[in-house]
Amino acid sequence: MTSEFSDSDYNLLVPIDILNKIPDDIKNDPDRLRGHLVRALKIGLLAIEGGEFTLSTERIENAIDSTIDKYRDFDAEFEKSLSLLIDQKLTGDESQLANRLSASFGERGDLKKRLDTIFDDISNPDKASSVPNRVTAVMDTKFEGVEKEITSALDMASEESPLRHFLNEQRTNFTKLKSDLKAEMDMIKSALNVDELLQSKEDEISELKEKSTGKGIHFENDAVDALQDIADLFGDRIEHTGGEGVGKSRSKIGDIVIVIISPGITEIRIAIEAKSGKSISRKELIKQTRDSVKMRGAACGIGLMERKWMGVRQHVVGQEDENFIVGVDWDNDDFLALEVVYRTLRAQLIAEEIRSSGEDEIDVDALRKHLTQAKTDLGVFQSMKGGASSAITTLEDLRNNLDIVEKKVKEQLSKAEDLL
Structure with missing residues (x-):
């Protein structure tokens, strides 16, 4: 195929065998074919410029073999030199490195x-x-004589010791300061009337405690516990209402109710109004007890208070109509008087209920005799107990007598109960 270009300075005929080696898509596009032939021409010209370098594979192989031989000789020589260096100068027992290390860091280095x-x-x-x-x-040079000075200064036994002088001075100052402070405080207390105010406040606090609702609740709880111990023996029931309101007025009366349970009779109720502290009068307690009997539907009532707030001439057990006023020694957890009245009323009420029904015969005289004796013994017991506080020297004898009388009281109650 022949190709000529009018814009070229030289026209070149391209042999057909070269054109046949060009892809058809390039040959069929004149612009692409022209560019392809120009690039091929440039490549050829560059190859001619480096014509002195041959691409003969034989010469290349010979050059490679020669290089390999030289490298092998170099490697062998290098390995030999390295071995000599390691053996003679680095690792051998007499190597230069070993000798130098031994000279620097060895046992005698x-x-x-x-x-x-x-x-x-x-x-x-x-x-x-x-x-x-x-x-x-x-x-020694710097502190020569200092030890003597220090020892002398700290010698507490020596009158000339600076430390002793200092401590004596401080003790005197402290004593004087203490005396001055005490005098100042006494003057302040006197001016402000502190002692009388403190005593007054203590009295107020004590009175408030006596009047407090909390103390009254504790008094009721202890009374309930004492009654429950007795009720468990007879099968009775103790109801702690805690001042729960009753009726349309919701009056909070009747703190405790004893429910007497005995075969063949209906339940009998005893209302108890418990008041601690000295604020409650006998008259007011009797009134509240009557109200609680009425509101609780009880046969009778007991007004319970602390013995120490009862009058000097007032008996530990007093009766007002069908109701009783009972004083107990709460401070010493002594509820014997309450137990006596509970058991006495229980025996009387059951006897009356049985006699009214006409179903049984009861020796009323014997029953009253035992109950009266129990009350008498209780009075003796309380009198002896009161005398114990002023008879310290005979306290053991009084304690024995108290135990004997208390036993007699309970024996009389048991005999009365056996008659039921």
């Missing part, structure tokens, strides 16, 4: 010698120039 010298200077007490000896010499 420079480092060991220098360290031994340093340690000897630091710790050898026999060496005059050692650090301890030099420090000792300096300390």
